[in-house]
Amino acid sequence: MIMSDKGNTLANQKVALITGASSGIGYETALAFARKGIHVVATARRVDKLGDLQKAVLQLPAGHGDILTVEADVTRREDMLNAVKLAVGRFGRLDILVANAGIGHRGKVADSEWADIETLLRTNIDGVIHSIQAAVPAMRQTGGGHILTISSVTYNLTAPYIAAYAASKAFVTSLSHSLRLELESDNIKVTDVLVGRTSTEFNQKRLGLGKRSGESLPTMAPSQVAAAIVRAAEGNPRSVVVRFFDRLIMLGNTLVPEMIGRIALRQYKS
């Protein structure tokens, strides 16, 4: 039996792999799982930021989960296969996948650089598929698991100027809902987490025509999203909307689709 540095028994203890754990929602989710005593496999490209996360986890009060950091680019299938292999090698199992890594894009689709749109699609779509295809065989080996996809409340919004991003999240949500039934017989749960505007590095790193977007909308802390992800992992919801405000946005979009879109159009144009 393997023991972690803090004395947690590694066998039979839950293990969560989180993509995009070097900042924002992924970073806070890794901390939140570790606080619950769950072992964390934190993946991203920036190893220095993963090192910061590792230090933060190891400073949590006694009883926290252990952490393994793995450099992995979600756009590279072999990186995700390797991350899962290392996770199983270290902890013996994989119970939870949080397919969180993602990037934004702003600009008219017709006028956008293809390179930006390609990066968006490779990250938000291919990245999620690579993560799921890597994780599922490991989950099957130990009798089940839970996949949480991180989507956006924009997924079905009429969303001019962020249309490519919103469409990439429509893919994620659609995939997540069907996957839930596909994986039911493997005892693998699937939950889609719909996130609204959150104060992370996301805005600064957004591809396309500038970084400003949705500035009049209220933001939430990434720790609030992380808490919702951990709660979802403790249950089995099909879908979670993190914040009440975002439910209202989604309802408004359903009732009067072009109203929200036209407000967004004015905001992004100015």
Ligand SMILES: NC(=O)c1ccc[n+]([C@@H]2O[C@H](COP(=O)([O-])OP(=O)(O)OC[C@H]3O[C@@H](n4cnc5c(N)ncnc54)[C@H](OP(=O)(O)O)[C@@H]3O)[C@@H](O)[C@H]2O)c1
């Ligand atoms: N912030 C918001 O307002 C908001 C709203 C709705 C949904 N979301 C979704 O929430 C998720 C997390 O975003 P965030 O707000 O926490 O933004 P963030 O702070 O920018 O974090 C994004 C994470 O994704 C990782 N990442 C990006 N490209 C990657 C790649 N090719 N391979 C591996 N990792 C990659 C980044 O790590 P490295 O750069 O180190 O690789 C980083 O850890 C995304 O899916 C985003 O679409 C965010």
